[in-house]
Amino acid sequence: MSQTLPDMARSPAARVGADKPPMLLADGVVKRYGALNVLDGVGFSVNRGEVVCLIGPSGSGKSTMLRCCNALETIESGRIVFEGTDLANPRTDVRRVRQRMGMVFQSFELFPHLSVLRNVTVGPLTVLKMRPDAAEQRAMRLLEKVGLADKARQHPAALSGGQQQRVAIARALAMEPDVMLFDEPTSALDPETIGEVLTVMKRLADDGMTMLVVTHEMTFARRVANWVVVFDHGRVVEEGPPAQIFDTPHSVRTRDFLSHLGWSDAASAAP
Amino acid sequence: MTFDWSVLWTYRARLLDGLGVTVMLAVVTMTLAIPFGLLLAFLRLSGARVIRAPATVFVEVFRSTPLLLQVYWAFYVLPALLGVGFSAITTALIGLVCNVASFNSETFRAGIMSIRPGQTNAALALGMGRAQVMRHIVLPQAVRRVLPALATTWVSLFKDTSLVSTIAVGDLSYAALQIRSETYRVMEVLTGMAVLYWLLGYPQAKLVDWLHRKLKTAE
Numbered sequence: 001m002s003q004t005l006p007d008m009a010r011s012p013a014a015r016v017g018a019d020k021p022p023m024l025l026a027d028g029v030v031k032r033y034g035a036l037n038v039l040d041g042v043g044f045s046v047n048r049g050e051v052v053c054l055i056g057p058s059g060s061g062k063s064t065m066l067r068c069c070n071a072l073e074t075i076e077s078g079r080i081v082f083e084g085t086d087l088a089n090p091r092t093d094v095r096r097v098r099q100r101m102g103m104v105f106q107s108f109e110l111f112p113h114l115s116v117l118r119n120v121t122v123g124p125l126t127v128l129k130m131r132p133d134a135a136e137q138r139a140m141r142l143l144e145k146v147g148l149a150d151k152a153r154q155h156p157a158a159l160s161g162g163q164q165q166r167v168a169i170a171r172a173l174a175m176e177p178d179v180m181l182f183d184e185p186t187s188a189l190d191p192e193t194i195g196e197v198l199t200v201m202k203r204l205a206d207d208g209m210t211m212l213v214v215t216h217e218m219t220f221a222r223r224v225a226n227w228v229v230v231f232d233h234g235r236v237v238e239e240g241p242p243a244q245i246f247d248t249p250h251s252v253r254t255r256d257f258l259s260h261l262g263w264s265d266a267a268s269a270a271p
Numbered sequence: 272m273t274f275d276w277s278v279l280w281t282y283r284a285r286l287l288d289g290l291g292v293t294v295m296l297a298v299v300t301m302t303l304a305i306p307f308g309l310l311l312a313f314l315r316l317s318g319a320r321v322i323r324a325p326a327t328v329f330v331e332v333f334r335s336t337p338l339l340l341q342v343y344w345a346f347y348v349l350p351a352l353l354g355v356g357f358s359a360i361t362t363a364l365i366g367l368v369c370n371v372a373s374f375n376s377e378t379f380r381a382g383i384m385s386i387r388p389g390q391t392n393a394a395l396a397l398g399m400g401r402a403q404v405m406r407h408i409v410l411p412q413a414v415r416r417v418l419p420a421l422a423t424t425w426v427s428l429f430k431d432t433s434l435v436s437t438i439a440v441g442d443l444s445y446a447a448l449q450i451r452s453e454t455y456r457v458m459e460v461l462t463g464m465a466v467l468y469w470l471l472g473y474p475q476a477k478l479v480d481w482l483h484r485k486l487k488t489a490e
Contacts, residue, residue: 072392099398109393113411123397126407168393175397 015241016226017047021084023179023210024069029078031064031234038064040234041078046179046227051211053221055245056231057257062214063106065231066183069212070101083178099127102172106184108164110156116143116167117152120174127175135174142170146200162193166200173204180204182213218263222246230254278456279463282446289446290467292360296432296442300367301425307368308375315380326376333373339434342366346438363435371428378420382413418486422479429472443467 022045031039120139146166238251314326436445447464
């Protein structure tokens, strides 16, 4: 579509980690559900140490894109390359790739039959074949990091949504991933617990974790992201540093999307 | 009408022997029908048609025909087909295991399918393989969810073992019916038989109820 071309102009500002090849690269990704092109030639990249946020209207393909990144969904064409490994290559060991990517889901997906501690150790124990005491040590350190060490013996059902999501973050971190994928991590949360999850994510970003975040939390994207990619109808309509996206969006559709959220008013009111 | 309950005491040894056979049949059947049922469930959940189809046929045949017929069939037809004879008790076990395994397979399959895909995705995202996901994440949850249904099957099985008396397996029913025809004390023997089944079956049914409640609160 030619009208998107002028919008694609990139900010000249150097991206974090741009001196090295991107850790994760999506290029011309097409994903179909029946006749519907959920992803219609999507491309973007994530450099080491970056926090990249995918934003856009519901149904624009952001979450699907994220799930394609660790091969929970297959793609029809294009490529997704993680650390030089093409995920679509039949010889790629997808499990190896997934071990190095942590994923956090909208609906937490903690394992309800396991205690909080076992939720965090189950990956290291089964996948990494860690010794139980070492796995527990690591799990307790991570639970402490997300502020839930005192809940280790509880079952997930006894926790609030925000607490469950923090455990889910600890569970993903227990695999010591190179990148963390977040799929609308706060969308299923009560407003009063969103903050505690975003705080944990912010701290993770400050520690230098590479993160790819699908989110509707524009304040988070504005403050924490180094790079923002705007989706609409299965395409990337604009990408750039948050200052560009939120203050001087190039694309009409970015502007429309943000104004629907009531953002553009705030931005234009800002000095 | 006069009752002579002493007949039960006189024949107590045979009744208790029969009871022992009944318990043994139920225990052995379930012990075999759980792994076999699980295997059938996995086969039916397979993506490959050639694996799925035979398991489906097996399950649907054994679920949709009377157990009595299956026991008869195993007794009269199976030896002729295979050219080898089995003892009555082996025949009874073959019939019971195939029948109960078919029901168990449907129970397990329903349980496995009731675990939402997000759980599998979360486990896959950790880097687990399909078998690990099944073993560590899906199956433990599924089994917990279907335990009450399995327990109900067990209670039915315990009573249904009485059908094997028709091929002269010396279970409680067989012993009682033999004593009845030897002594003509129909009322006493049948009542005694009922009491014996009830004494064993009722606590089990109560146990099932307790399981239902306990697992409900654990969810």
